[in-house]
Amino acid sequence: MFFVLAGSGNGLRADGDLTLHVVDEASGDPTIARMELTRQLPVTTRRTARPKSVSARPRRAVSSGPGFVIDESAQMSLEDGAYQFKVTRGPESRVLRGNFLVERNSADEHQLALPRMIDMRQHGWTSGDCLVPRSSESLPMRMTAEDLHVARVIGITDEFGRGKEKPIPGRRASEFFAEDGQFQTPDGWPTSPIWTDAESRCVGGLVFYGQHTELNEVIGSEVGSTDELASLRALAKLPTDTSIRVAIENPFGWLLPIWLASERIDGMFVLGDWLQLDQPIHRIKDGRVVASLDRKDATQLGREVEQIHWQLMEAGFRLAPLAGSGDDPGNSPVGYNRLYVAGRSSASSFDSVEAAVPVTSDEQWWQAAWSGCSIATNGPLMRTNLNGFLPGREFTFSTSDPLADPEANVIAELTAEVMLTVRDPVEYLEVIHNGRLHYGAKLDEFAKAGGRIPPLKIKGSGWATVRVVTLYEDHFRAVLSSPWYFQVDGSPRITDRSVAFFQEWLGDTEQRLRQLPPEQLKAVAPFVRVARKFWADRSELAAAP
Structure with missing residues (x-):
């Protein structure tokens, strides 16, 4: 798309x-989107150390990542020159790109029609950002510009909402907030519903989700602390009957094997602030990363987190995968890393197809997220099932099942179905079973096969997941299904290789902790002893026949 703003001649x-x-x-209805606008610098003003283009935006606009929100329309007074723009509205819409030329004393008006590829909520899937840094820029406006339905902000409700954000140009607060101060979606709003909440606290690499009173009792003075040891103290104070959920926000955290040993972890971020739009990140500032990472390959951090998640499942853990902005504000738009969840329709039998149904409240959204009925993405969109069942489902089998094939050592066969919507060129589609590739194909090969995937042959307890990885090079951009689990004769899958992976991690952590001052080392020692015993016991389980 290209257009010229011609001079008006009024001088x-x-x-x-x-x-x-x-x-x-x-x-044809007006909508709200995010725009990135850059002006090409004239050759005469360029210097070696200066960029060839600079960002531009209206003086009064809601900032959102590398861009700003267009609230149905935007009026801009621009210097003369050549401009490039990109308009988008989250991953469910296409990206609209174009150029225009501004001449002196010009005036013009244009309409941009933004095409939608898919409406995931109409298919039963509702999007959310599981952890959003606090900002004075209007959250409802930023969410709408990304077509995002759920956002959990770091902080507490008393500090969030009306009166805590900058005024929205051309909007009144009464449009968004009821008399009791609660957010409400205005009539005809482009994204509906929108649910926001701020009942979450970040402590040393963990995020705690719960009600304000409970969080205060458990975390108290640990709020906002960057001390990793504070996370251990907070975990130790969790009551056995608490409704608080805990997720690993930093999967590279040195204390990860100790966190896991507490057996109080409910989820882990598989897409987080190590993945930021147009921001290649090669190293994290606080955590353990394998030394073999290549600084030239910006996709490796994302792949490393995926491997950690697989090792967790191979070690017998079932943590809900989460996705979101994380606790580092960065420069990504809200919901760049997002989680789609679905409610489950009731399936009457093993052979029934389990349809995805839209959740109807923030509480239902989080219930689905913690149960693993979800898909995490920062780009491609996917709907998938295994034998008609949505992600997060556990299949239970017995070796005495009459359908089992003892000669082939196959207890059951399950078939995955995948429906994709993609903008970026895709590298491959894969089905992973127990950490190994079961099926992999480029999209054209997948299409030639009629979209059919060979059935999984279940021979024992384990798990499976589907993923689609793009060719995007700035970082790992992919869509990942939550796992399906298989339980055979009531025995979980625990491998000695994965237990050893975390025992080695724990050993590296102990070496690091020995550098602490004596008082701090004394405080952390009991947690380390518990972790040693936990992983030793798990190693025995892995070795058991």
Whole structure:
């Protein structure tokens, strides 16, 4: 798309005035989107150390990552020159790119029709960002510009919401907040529903989700602490009957094997702040990363987290995969890393197809997230099932099942179904079974096969997941299903290789902790002893026949 803002000839302004309107291509209705706008610098002003382009935005606009929110329309006064723009509305819409030229004393008006690829909520899947840093920029506006339904902000409800954000240009607070101060979606709002909450606290690599009163009792003075040891103290104070959920926000954390040994962890971020839009990240500032990572390959951090998640499942853990912005504000738009969850329709038998149904409240969304009925993505979109069942489902089998094939040592055969919607070029689609590749194909090969995937042959307890990885090079961009689990004769899958992986991690952590001052080392020693015994016991379970 290219257009020129021609000069008006009135000689009153040196800048050009541009008004842009954004509408939904299918309906023609005004919508809210995010725009990235850059101006190409004239050759005469370029220097070696200067960029060839600079970002531009209206003076009064809601900032959102590397861009700003277009609230149905935007009026801009721009310097003359050549501009490039990109307009998008989250992963469910196509990216609209174009160029325009501004001439002195020009004025023009244009409409941009934004095409939608898919409406995931209509298919039963509702998007959310599991951890959003606090910002004075309007969260409802930023969520709508990304077509995001759920956001959990770091902090507490008393500090969030009305009066804590900068005024929205052209909007009144009464449009968004009821008399009791609770957020409400205005009539005709482009993204509906929108649910926001702030009942979460970050402590030393963990995030605690719960009610304000409970969080205060458990965490108290640990709020905002960067001390890793504070996370251990907070875990130790969790009551046995608490409703608080705990997730690993930093999967590279040195204390990860000790956190796991507490047996109080409910989830882990598989997509987080190590993945930021247009921000290649090669190292993390606080955590253990394998030395073999290549600084030239920005995708490796994301792949490393995926491997850690697989090792967790191979060690017998079932942690809900989460995705979100994380606790590092960075420069990504809200919901760049996101989790889609679905409610389950009731399936009457093993042969029934389990349909995805939209959740109807924030509470239902989180219930689905913690149960693993979810898909994590920072780009491609996927709907998938295994034998008609949505992700997170546990299949139970017995070796005495009449359908089992003793000669082939196969207890059951299960078939995965995958439906994709992608914008980026895709590298491959894979089905992973117990950490090994069961099926892998490029999309054209997958299409030639009629979208059919060979059935999984279940021979013992374990898990399976589906993933699609893109060719994007700035970082790991993919869509990952939550796992399905298989339980045979009531025996969990625990491998000695994965237990040894975390025992080695624990050994490296102990070496690091020995550098602490004596008082701090004394405080952490009981947690280390518990972790040693936990992993030794798990090693015995892995060795058991």
